[in-house]
Amino acid sequence: MTRRILAPLALAAASVLALAGCAGSAGPAATSDDGKLQVVASTNVYGDIASAIGGDLIDVQSIITSFAQDPHSYEASARDQLTVSRAGLIIENGGGYDAFMDAIIESSGTEAPVITAVEFSHDWPGNDGHGDHDHDADATDAASPSTSSGAETPEASADHDHAGHDHVEGFNEHVWYDPHTIAHVAEEIAHELGELDAANAATYQANYETFAAGIEGIEGSLDALKAQHAGEKVFVTEPVPLYLTAAAGLENATPAAFSEAVEEGQDVPAATLLDAGRIISSGDVRVLIVNAQTGGAETDEVISKAKAAGIPVLEFTELVPDGDTYLTWMQANVAALADTLSR
Incomplete structure (x- = not known):
């Protein structure tokens, strides 16, 4: 079977959180010419979330922005590698979804912290919680199904250094469709931005709280649907x-x-x-x-x-x-x- 990527024109009519991976420190090229912290995201999903937290204080660049690009098979360019090498913070999905990011992170030699979204899912193997930066502890955890028709947590093990890099059998890597996981990812973005730019940490936290309120609204709509x-x-x-x-x-x-x-x-x-x-x-x-x-x-x-x-x-x-x-x-x-x- 051929899995074809549909052209953008065909889409015009279409309806309608764990541990941060590979943590490091921001390098000398982590800010742009205007002094803003540079954030690089694998897709515009994580780029938009970063923008919601960082606002005008950061510059965000997403590598995958077109509906005609498939993160599963995307081949990174030299330009992408340069972009990543200049990042102060990197955000990827992980779980094998955007494996191109792992390749360019490694080849670029970046020391920027890397947030890997799948590691914030309650279903991620070995994830027993969200550390010191828990999203509302009273929030109801959304069921996080595997790629199968059931909802069992996959049994898998891997060295933590590579946990976000490879596809894990039975784990559904499309975690951005889990608002609860994304709340944890957003919280970690605010935390990392505050570490990198302490002078504006309060602003990042306030922006996160606004974003989290939006997530709670989505979760409320899901509860009503349920x-x-x-x-x-x-x-x-x-x-x-x-x-x-x-x-x-x-x-x-x-x-x-x-x-x-x-x-x-x-x-x-x-x-x-x-x-x-x-x-x-x-x-x-x-x-x-x-x-x-x-x-x-x-x-x-x-x-x-x-x-x-x-x-x-x-x-x-x-x-x-x-x-x-x-x-x-x-x-x-x-x-x-x-x-x-x-x-």
């Missing part, structure tokens, strides 16, 4: 939105072999494709969620079956759309789910 629709079934072509749907109390009806094959760009086994078709046609699935940035023959087939069965199709993305922030984007995704399920 109260009305817990146990209803969704089918996803890739595991990208599973943290969000699990937090909404929705059940993933997708055969694990289907979504894993689509994500890896492999052929879906014939028996699995037949099983997927039966599930969609059963009438039990309330909504089909697809990755708006990728597609393929098997994805097209289940979309066609869903439409024939009268099942609504939602398109979620892996990047923050133009004109949105992380918070408005996630809230829009939750609202789209709520609107669809209420029909």
Whole structure:
């Protein structure tokens, strides 16, 4: 199967925290010409979150910003390496999602601290908590599903130095769809910025608190969705939105072999494709969620079956759309789910 990256024009019509990894110290090129701290993020998701915390006090550069770029297969350029080498703070997703970052971090020789988002997930192997910088301890932890249809924490072990670098079998690396994890990531960004720029630490903390309030709003919307629709079934072509749907109390009806094959760009086994078709046609699935940035023959087939069965199709993305922030984007995704399920 070919996992094609959809062109930006095709997307125009689309609807709708642990330990900081590889910590170090900022190098001499960590500030720009105007004296602002330089922050480099693997994707615009983490770039936007950094901007929300740092505001005008920092310069943020995201390497992946286009819907036509796939972080799984992105090949870093010499320009990217130069950008990373000049960073004062680096933010990556980890878990094998943006492996190109690990390569350029190593080859650039940077000593900047690196925040690896997957390490802030409660499901990350060996993560027993969030250290001294816990997000609201009373907040309800969102269920954090693995890439399979179940929600078991993966059993895996790795040296901590490499924990954020490699794909971990059974772990869903798309943690930016888990608002609770992102609250911890944002808190660590504020902490690191405060360490690097102590004079403005209070501002970073205040900005984090504003951001965290936005996260609480999203979690509140998810709780309301869960109260009305817990146990209803969704089918996803890739595991990208599973943290969000699990937090909404929705059940993933997708055969694990289907979504894993689509994500890896492999052929879906014939028996699995037949099983997927039966599930969609059963009438039990309330909504089909697809990755708006990728597609393929098997994805097209289940979309066609869903439409024939009268099942609504939602398109979620892996990047923050133009004109949105992380918070408005996630809230829009939750609202789209709520609107669809209420029909």
